[in-house]
Amino acid sequence: MKNRKQAFLYVMLAIPIGLMIIPTVIVLAVALVPTGVAFILERGKGYYGGLTVGAMNLAGTAPYLADLWTEGHTVANAVGIITNVFAWLVFYGAAMLGWAIDSTTPAAVSAFMTITSGHRITALRAQQRELVQKWGPDVESVYAPEGGKAADAAAAQAAMMSAEPVAPGGRTR
Amino acid sequence: MAEAAADLRQAPVPQQRQGAPTLVPVPAAPAGAAESPASAPTPPKNGNGNGAKTNGAPSASGSFIVVRDRFTLYCDRPIPSLDMPNALAYEVADRKQEGRPLYALVCKSDMPARISVMRVLKGLEIPAILHMVDWGVAEWPLADRKCVIVIYHRPLGGRVMDSMNATFKRIPDHQFARAVIKPIADGLVELSLKGIAHRAIRPDNLYYMDEARTKIVLGDCVTSVPAHDQPVVMEPIESGMAMPSGRGAGTYADDMYSFGASVLMLNIGRHPMPGVSDAEIIRRKIATGSYSALVGDERMPVALIECLRGLLTDDPEQRWQATNIDLWLNGKRLTPIQAKAESQAQRPLRFADQEFHAVRPLAFAMHQNWEKAIGIISDGTLEIWIRRGHELNELADGIASAIKTATAWGGGNKADTDDVIVARVLSLMDPKAPVRLRDFRCFIEGFGAALAIAILRKQKLQPFTDFINRDLWRGWLTAQTGKTTADNQQFETVYRDLKNYLKDPNSGAGAERCVYELNEWLPCLSPLIDTQYVMEVKGVLPALDAASKSANTKLWPVDRHIAAFLRARYAKGTGAQIDAMNDSRPDRATIGMLSVLAIVQWRLGPETLYGLTGWVGGLMAPVINSYQNRNKCKDLEKEIPKMVRKGNLAELYNYLDNPEERQRDAEGFAWAKAEYATAEKLIYDFEHGQVDRQESAIKLGRQTGAVAATVIMTITLLIVLMGAVF
Numbered sequence: 001m002k003n004r005k006q007a008f009l010y011v012m013l014a015i016p017i018g019l020m021i022i023p024t025v026i027v028l029a030v031a032l033v034p035t036g037v038a039f040i041l042e043r044g045k046g047y048y049g050g051l052t053v054g055a056m057n058l059a060g061t062a063p064y065l066a067d068l069w070t071e072g073h074t075v076a077n078a079v080g081i082i083t084n085v086f087a088w089l090v091f092y093g094a095a096m097l098g099w100a101i102d103s104t105t106p107a108a109v110s111a112f113m114t115i116t117s118g119h120r121i122t123a124l125r126a127q128q129r130e131l132v133q134k135w136g137p138d139v140e141s142v143y144a145p146e147g148g149k150a151a152d153a154a155a156a157q158a159a160m161m162s163a164e165p166v167a168p169g170g171r172t173r
Numbered sequence: 174m175a176e177a178a179a180d181l182r183q184a185p186v187p188q189q190r191q192g193a194p195t196l197v198p199v200p201a202a203p204a205g206a207a208e209s210p211a212s213a214p215t216p217p218k219n220g221n222g223n224g225a226k227t228n229g230a231p232s233a234s235g236s237f238i239v240v241r242d243r244f245t246l247y248c249d250r251p252i253p254s255l256d257m258p259n260a261l262a263y264e265v266a267d268r269k270q271e272g273r274p275l276y277a278l279v280c281k282s283d284m285p286a287r288i289s290v291m292r293v294l295k296g297l298e299i300p301a302i303l304h305m306v307d308w309g310v311a312e313w314p315l316a317d318r319k320c321v322i323v324i325y326h327r328p329l330g331g332r333v334m335d336s337m338n339a340t341f342k343r344i345p346d347h348q349f350a351r352a353v354i355k356p357i358a359d360g361l362v363e364l365s366l367k368g369i370a371h372r373a374i375r376p377d378n379l380y381y382m383d384e385a386r387t388k389i390v391l392g393d394c395v396t397s398v399p400a401h402d403q404p405v406v407m408e409p410i411e412s413g414m415a416m417p418s419g420r421g422a423g424t425y426a427d428d429m430y431s432f433g434a435s436v437l438m439l440n441i442g443r444h445p446m447p448g449v450s451d452a453e454i455i456r457r458k459i460a461t462g463s464y465s466a467l468v469g470d471e472r473m474p475v476a477l478i479e480c481l482r483g484l485l486t487d488d489p490e491q492r493w494q495a496t497n498i499d500l501w502l503n504g505k506r507l508t509p510i511q512a513k514a515e516s517q518a519q520r521p522l523r524f525a526d527q528e529f530h531a532v533r534p535l536a537f538a539m540h541q542n543w544e545k546a547i548g549i550i551s552d553g554t555l556e557i558w559i560r561r562g563h564e565l566n567e568l569a570d571g572i573a574s575a576i577k578t579a580t581a582w583g584g585g586n587k588a589d590t591d592d593v594i595v596a597r598v599l600s601l602m603d604p605k606a607p608v609r610l611r612d613f614r615c616f617i618e619g620f621g622a623a624l625a626i627a628i629l630r631k632q633k634l635q636p637f638t639d640f641i642n643r644d645l646w647r648g649w650l651t652a653q654t655g656k657t658t659a660d661n662q663q664f665e666t667v668y669r670d671l672k673n674y675l676k677d678p679n680s681g682a683g684a685e686r687c688v689y690e691l692n693e694w695l696p697c698l699s700p701l702i703d704t705q706y707v708m709e710v711k712g713v714l715p716a717l718d719a720a721s722k723s724a725n726t727k728l729w730p731v732d733r734h735i736a737a738f739l740r741a742r743y744a745k746g747t748g749a750q751i752d753a754m755n756d757s758r759p760d761r762a763t764i765g766m767l768s769v770l771a772i773v774q775w776r777l778g779p780e781t782l783y784g785l786t787g788w789v790g791g792l793m794a795p796v797i798n799s800y801q802n803r804n805k806c807k808d809l810e811k812e813i814p815k816m817v818r819k820g821n822l823a824e825l826y827n828y829l830d831n832p833e834e835r836q837r838d839a840e841g842f843a844w845a846k847a848e849y850a851t852a853e854k855l856i857y858d859f860e861h862g863q864v865d866r867q868e869s870a871i872k873l874g875r876q877t878g879a880v881a882a883t884v885i886m887t888i889t890l891l892i893v894l895m896g897a898v899f
Contacts, residue, residue: 048875055882059889066893098882105881106874113870117859124852124859131852135801135845143853 023068023078030082031061034095053098060094240311243268244324246277248315254331257378259284260396265324267306274327275306279313279320280396283629285622286321287395288694288708293367294395301360302371303328303380303390310706318704323395330381333389333439337377337404343442346474350502353389354436354480360391361432362495365425372399372423374431375407376438398622399423405451406444406467407434410458410487412616413451414537415607419615419623426489433484433493434467441471452541459534463487479507518562524549532563536602539595540609547591550576550598571601575648593639597648604652608645610636617646617664621691624684628698634684641671641687667691679755685737699734710743711777714770714785721784730788731766739769746776760799763792764830771826781820789825790817796829801842805834 018025035057039050064081071077081087131139236248245266255262260278267273280286294305304326313320334341344353357374364371371394378392400420405413409430412420437445445467446454457466464485473481480501483493497507521528522535525542529535539546549555550572560569575597579590596610607616613636615623624637640646646668650661667690674686689695697707701724702716717730724730731739731754739747750772753765767789774782790813797809809829816825 046872046875048872048879051879052875052882055879055886059882059886062886062890062893066897070897101878101882102875104874105878106871109874109877110867110870121856121859124856128849128852128856131845131849134803135842136803138801139842139845139849141846141850141853143850143857145857 021073023073023075024065026075026078027064027068027081028061030088031064031091032057034092034098038095038099049099049102052102053095056098056101057091057095060090060092064090236314238311238314239268240265240277240309240322240324241307244275244277244307246279246311246322246324248313252276254335255327257393257396258402260323260393274329275324276327278323278325278393278396279316280323282316282318282320282703283626284397284401285625285629285692285695286323287398288321290369291321291323291395293369297367299360299363301356301390302364303392305395308395310708319706321396321706323393325393326382328380328382328390328392329384330386330388332377333379333381334376337375337444338447339377340443344439346440346476349436349440349474349477352387353439354498355502357389357391357432358429358495358498361425361428365428369394370399370423370425371428372420372431373397373402374428374435375403376435379435379439398626399619400427401622401626403431405454406446407431409489410455410463411605411607413455413458414540414609414614415616415619416612416614416623418626419607419613419619421616421619421622424489425494426492429484429492429494430463430489433481434463436477436484437467437473437481440473440477445469445471456534456537458487459537483507516563516565518558520558520562522549522554522558522562532559532565532568533603536599536606539602540599540614543592543595543611546595546598550594551591555598568601571652572598575601579643589639593643593645596645600645600649600652604649604654608640608649610639610645613637613640615640617649617668620646621688624688625692625695628684628688638675638684641668641675644672680731680733680736681740681751681755683733683737685733686741689738689741697734697738699732699738701730701732701735707738710739710746710773713739714774714777714782715779717770717788718782718785721788724788726788726791729766729792730785731769736769739773743773746772759795763795764826767793767796767822767826767829771822774821775823782822783817783820786820786822786825787817789822790814793825793829800834800838801845802838805838 032054035050035054038053039047042049064087068077068081128140238246238248240246245268247264247266250264252262252264255276255278257278260280263277263279265275265277267275291305291308294302295308296306298304306324306326308321308323310319311322312318313322361371361374371391373394374391378394380390380392382388382390398418399422400408400412401417403412403417403420408420409427412423412427415421434445446457446469449457454466460466462485464482467485468481480493480498483497483501486492493501500507515531515533517530519530521530523529524535525538525545527538529538539549556569556572559565559572576594579593579597592610596608599606599609607614607619620637620640624634626632627634627637646664650664653661671687671690674682674690675684677683677686685698688698694708697703697713697716701720702713705712705716705719707713707716713735717735721730736751736754740751747769750765750769754762754769756762756765770785770789793809793813797806797813800806800809812828813825816828819825
């Protein structure tokens, strides 16, 4: 009931405003079709694709909107814009660039993360090797999150025992 | 007790005598030792002594040792006529009193000597007892080991009787009382006043001190355990029943019996029962009494009959003592001793094809026919016969109770249970007899010596452990009626402890512990140091130090015998350390073994033990490996040789078992373990979080793309707006 009242209120406000900016609405209605499609496709997936495409789509539309607003905010000018093939190319080219950005960044980020974790594992293995060389194979343990809770507990207990561990040679950690 | 210093010289080609210790070739002594002016004895004037000889192969003649820096003992001059069953006689010269007639008895290694008696008799002049001049422990080249050597005045007239089976010219009656009976009886009194029973009184251990053969003395009594070498005919009935090693220390009364039997033999000039078996001798003594059995059909001088009857009385309470002999010598006629008649049943019991009317002869026959004995016990014949024939209800009840108890404790083996039943019943039927378990026949006070001899001669110990574990000793104590509660309590305590030792399988317990607890002066019998005759704790480490040159250094220097020896002789000092040595963890056990040796060295010396420290240092691998820190282990391995060169076990122990180092190592290890576990978890997360990372990479990438697009849009808008405005 409350939602209906709010929707009615929004419609009542939007109609007069829309009537006042019809030329802009005409241009946007044609230019932002890719954005609308992107939001529909991204529904339930966080709308990152919609945001990216939308932002780029809007960036492509902005010059023509500026022309419309500065050279006469009329329906004729608006129709002139939407019948310009070059304008369409800009609108939809920008949107396509948005899609391209949305598609390629995850792969790039993933590649970066893989590279950094590989280095970290190598460093940890080296640290473990040093520990085994110094303290013998008894120091080794196997981590198993599900089946090996005991090993986890032992590690935790060992960590507790050495709350302020003394490294060989008397240096504190 | 100080061990005698001994100079070793080249040994002669060994002359094997019957019963001699195993002879081995003796290597030439180090030249330095022979050349030492302090220890080199004066070469004998008359003989082939070759003490100054310092090089070359072992010589065929001319070797000697010096005992206590005073007595030169010639290894190549044996005196077979003075040999004892467990000691060989050699010529001796006194370096302080030349010409003094002496001889030495070198004890065999498989027979414990009576050290406590030696300590009392040394230097003591007791009439009619062979004078012991000195004794000591010295290296004996012919046996290649240390032996106990006893030095006596040499009896110039030789033995009274060459052997128990020899015949000899009997001593005339008119000399007998004053020349033989009186002095020896007085000597035995003096011995008894010093708490010693001679227990080796027999005609072949009597000597003429003078060449004229007028003065008779009693010979050696310290080279064997008490009464070990006594023939059955010379021993009281009960003692004769026991095996030679298990007769116990005995009493003055036992000595008087043997003395009486010896007097009888001296009087008739031969063995009274030649060719008769030991069992038959005992049977006859039981049946007719010792006097009648020994005298038999012999015609005894009337004057001696009363004395012999008194000395050969089978009841030790009624047996003659020195006072009785004095009275008899003074002509006072004493009341004839009447043997207490044993209960006789009207109806005989038939056993082993014989008929028995009395309990004691039956008991002896049951022992002689062991396999048949269980039959009359288990079918109730014996109990009924005792109850009805003798009306000895208490004894019958005791037998019934013994059967029940033994059956309850007997375990699964019926033969063993039957043996225990027979042994217990025999103890009840003849309480004065020793505990008898088949061939094992032993008094509880003689158990220690018997066990020592069994171990020394590597005999089976099963009867000995049965004697303790199956409470045969308790059965014997219960059967005694004449003993006081205090006596019984003392034995009860000792044997309860022994039982606990036998139950304990660890080092420092077992049969080894029992033998050292029961034999105060028994040397340590460890194969590592048995040739060095170590009687005291402070001698153990030097002996091990010497043994380190030839021992298998992969084995521990503290074996079961040494642990038991230390525990028995030095329990306060080494108890906790020996417990640690028995730890199941190899590192703790090894450090425990080191601590045993270290504490003994620290408290009793000597200051340096290079050989032993090297030996022990080589066994410390488990201790070194017990440190987790590998760098520390390497440091220890480098440092141990330096510690070994100091020869101090206590320092080595303190270095290896430093509590601060141990704590630091443990803490460091815990830290390292935690570090490893943490790293392992991180690695796992990196390696096994691949799918998650892909998802997060997509999410992050798309977020990044959205942000980038928004930024581009904002910049475009700004440019467009700025273009429109300007």
